[in-house]
Amino acid sequence: MTATLQEILSSPDTQPQLIADSYALIEQEVAELSGVSGAAVKLAYKTVNTFLPDHIHFMVQALLPQLVEQLEPYWVEFRASGSSEFGDYLAKRGDEVAQALLAVTDRMAQASERPTIIKAYKAVRGNAAKHVEAALPRVGDMVLKYAH
Numbered sequence: 001m002t003a004t005l006q007e008i009l010s011s012p013d014t015q016p017q018l019i020a021d022s023y024a025l026i027e028q029e030v031a032e033l034s035g036v037s038g039a040a041v042k043l044a045y046k047t048v049n050t051f052l053p054d055h056i057h058f059m060v061q062a063l064l065p066q067l068v069e070q071l072e073p074y075w076v077e078f079r080a081s082g083s084s085e086f087g088d089y090l091a092k093r094g095d096e097v098a099q100a101l102l103a104v105t106d107r108m109a110q111a112s113e114r115p116t117i118i119k120a121y122k123a124v125r126g127n128a129a130k131h132v133e134a135a136l137p138r139v140g141d142m143v144l145k146y147a148h
Contacts, residue, residue: 017146019057019061022142029131041127087138097132102125
């Protein structure tokens with residue numbers, strides 16, 4: 001029986017490196033943003049890092065299992081398709097995948113009791129799908145790195 005994506009990515013040998021790579025991917029994606037919406041994301045990111053310096057790293061660690069759960073059906077379809085690049089596979093389903101991933105962060109924001117976090121999230125949520133979609137090729141490549 002084939003292991004699920006969750007089982008593969010949550011193994012003790014893989015998970016710490018995946019968390020570090022996910023955090024680095026977020027840092028890279030934020031740094032590369034431009035324009036008005038990019039400036040809003042950068043400001044929100046800086047605000048969160050200023051008030052809660054380890055919050056983003058903590059959230060990556062906390063949300064990763066739920067995000068992987070959202071990616072699982074796409075991983076199953078990808079494996080069955082015979083495609084070789086998971087990033088391309090995700091990018092072709094960009095809006096759908098972005099909305100699935102953002103459902104996780106939306107739930108977390110709704111449950112938050114930190115006004116600074118809620119305000120920062122609400123400030124960037126409108127354009128978040130666009131930014132998540134842009135990151136999907138890198139997300140898929142990172143998943144593939146550990147899942148093969």
